[in-house]
Amino acid sequence: MAWPDRHRLLPFLAWLPRQTPASVRRDLLVGLSGAILALPQSIAYALIAGLPAEYGLYAAIVPVLIACLWGSSWHLICGPTAAISIVLYASVSPMAVTGSDDYITLILLLTFIAGVFQWLLGMLRFGALVNFVSHSVVLGFTLGAAVVIALGQLPNLMGLDLDSQATALKTLQSLLEHAGEVDLPSLLLGLGTLLVGLAIKLLLPRWPALLISLAVASALAWLLPSVFGHVARVPAFVGQLPPLSPLPLLDLELILKLLPSAVAVGMLGLVTSLSIARSLSIRSEQLIDANQEIRAQGLSNIAGAFCSGYLSSGSFTRSGLSYDAGARSPLAGVFSALWVTLFALAGARLIAHIPIAAMAGSILLICWGLVDHRAIRALLRVSRPEFLVMSLTFVATLLLELQTAIYAGVLASLFFYLKRTSQPRVQQSREGEADVLRVYGSIFFGASHYLQVRLQRCQAQEVVIDARQINFIDYSGVEMLHQEARRLRRQDRSLTLRRARPQVVEELYKLEGPGECPIRFEE
Template sequence: MAWPDRHTLLPFLSWLPRQTRASIGRDLHVGLSGAILALPQSIAYALIAGLPAEYGLYAAIVPVLIACLWGSSWHLICGPTAAISVVLYASVSPLAVVGSSDYITLILLLTFLAGVFQCVLGMLRFGALVNFVSQPVVLGFTLGAAVVIALGQLPSLLGLNLPSQTTALKALQGLLEHAKDADLRSLVLGTGTLLLGIALRQLRPRWPSLLISLASASLLSGLWPSAFGQVARVQGFVGQLPPLSPLPLWDLELLLRLLPGAVAVGMLGLVTSLSIARALSARSEQLINVNQEVRAQGLSNMVGAFFSGYLSSGSFTRSGLSLEAGARSPLAGVFSALWVALFAVTGATLIAHIPLPAMAGSILLICWGLVDHQAIRALFRVSRAEFLVMAVTCAATLLLELQTAIYAGVLVSLFFYLKRTSQPSVQHSREGDEDILRVGGSIFFGASHYLQVRLQRCQGPKVVIDARQINFIDYSGVEMLHREARRLRRQDGSLTLRRARPQVIEELHKLEGAAHCPIHFED
């Protein structure tokens, strides 16, 4: 077995030597823009995950560096995301007190496990496996997650101190029970932040609306202490680079408890990242290596977990900014992570001035942006079955634990896929004394009964199957065709496959040998 070359082990060596002073300067500027966008988002996502604010910044440093250097996309920028943050919260909050040191350790351990799962898929070249999580599943999950996140932030917007819940119904129930205790000042500040963010997005879409709205709310509360001095603030932290975090990798029972959530969130992260990478590569005309991208995502989460970075995946807003701003290489993402690291060291005390209701308002703005309204409307027009998949996934997200909702969406998608493929296209015509069936699709266990019924409906004893579009046949299909050929032979008829592919003929000969095969073949 040949050893992998250095470009496989260190893929950044294939593009890093080609950088020029001009391209590096451009990427440095793009990285600063990405960091400005990442700062408020990362803090908000950490709070969604039930983590201290600084862990959002940590997740935007080491994991981003590794994903950019070992990935294949020029423009994909990773980091913490809202959907993954809420899945992590739902997976770990039943096991430890939210925000505690044990809770943080479990989040990082789950991140490491998800990274291992992603790395294994990449090394086995199973990158295409993420295609089983269809786009309607992602749309439905994202819509449901946006509702769950929004309900989880409403207590902070209203100035209420309520325990976190893992499902939308429980969160809504607790909110209705304590709505009368809402603090008007918190509501005004949070709603004002939300409205300012919406206005900025409409009037100045290229401006960092989250950063401006948060800074404005913090400035207002600081200049008007008599009105907003008692409003709760985001907990500050000591400025530092991401600290090392030892993980309890020897606790087998704990690993097994976290494994289902790790698989779900790892798959969700890969689907998100690869979808973004493919969309951007279509616009930039760059070919991406799917398996290399999967390995890079896994490596970034495995290593990032030891540097206090919780699970990251592709960020559409930051990746889109990288493309639109003219990034020349993955160095833009590397510089973005370095800019965030600089802020984590020098600007940590500023976070303590951010009012919690203002942060909640900014998260509500993020939730609205999560919902792809245009794609949902298009899905309804194009395919009602896939729209139903989206709706079921969304409902499961609201009623069940989030990782279970992903599995439910995948199962519904597979159900409709098998339902379609179990009835391949069959066109029936008659020429002389021959019944001709043109079959479009594979003959596998799910479709063999349907095709057998169509064969038995033929009136004449001589049946010809136009097999040009049959790409695959399994044992159930082989056995069924042999059985039908013998039935037609007893009626002095025959079953003929015309223009069958060599691999199909080979599979049909395996059952009884070429000499005893009851099926005839024609070119």
């Protein structure tokens, strides 16, 4: 459903005037719950992306505000995510020292490029393009990203200072080589954080497991300095509003180098966001404008890049919390961003008490939550080809660069789709002296050869195609049917299309008019 014209530039005017004091109070409380969940997640995701901790908070402020105000979903909450963070790290870490000023600039420039790409897709109304990244690709990539992230955090969990590796296998090899150097206090803190978080998730699922487990680990490390005093802490930062970030927009060579990764991660972000928005809209009975949502995602990343917020997309956990807690409007996301801003200003020093090993344990907890066990089992039961696509994407994520794995998954998904559509279902029956072929599917360039072979196998005097289920025919299909009709005519046989749709008949007459067309038509 498209917004009215007067609301295209400022879409929040469509719902903001309808808010009541009661709904605003409700959204304020929901926003506080979302901020409590977002705080530890955002810090963890920034560390996954190779950024200082504060950049995770910055990414949960301006991008969230823009996406909520300019989007179409009532419940979609954006921000930094684990999968996108690991792709950004894999894309930029070979180009600059992790955490350096140059590294941060590259991350923000990539965010800007991805935002422009997303915004252009929305402006050109190419919202359907994201459908080419199937759910099985997202499942496989997310599963692979969870494994890659977990392996990357094991050195921090064990108190090891190891160089980052290009692939998951190399990371595992490096860990095995240094297994004898594990720092036991760091390992205890990390595993303790993970176990406490898992226990809270299982016993008290509505409680903020990440925040509580990190608070317990930080308090333990502070109370027992003789045991945990040497364990590294997350670097502190000065509390401030997200600073403005100048970007090297005139460096064309650098932009072209980042473009492939920006397109891949931009598509991944859109697919994730739209999947979440659509699933929640079904439950809330809301209509989603996909193109408006895509434009909002693009605007949020463009604006975020200039305000130190790295690339964001829809968050499964925060959006689900927004719906389950009863959010009445996108104001819940706006309030969430404002609560995070308040913490970034007033509570920044608390971050310096968090042990890095405990943060690694919390990231492992996030990785466990990324794995959608139910969807994977359902995919195996419903569609073996789609399960194979998911498996190929998962393996590619472990063996290849992550942005390349996304493309590999998309290509595998397209391959199986084209394979399926190139062999439309055909039911053959006999009616007197005629062979009747009922075709279920369009006749396009990929399917015309298959159908031609089926026609050539027919031996009856009259060959009839029941065309009720044929919605589309392209030039290759038209040429093939004319060619087969002429072949049958030379043999004193005929080709008849029965109950063809008007648009199909019109396309067939474009090659040869009604008086010359070798194909017969009947109702």
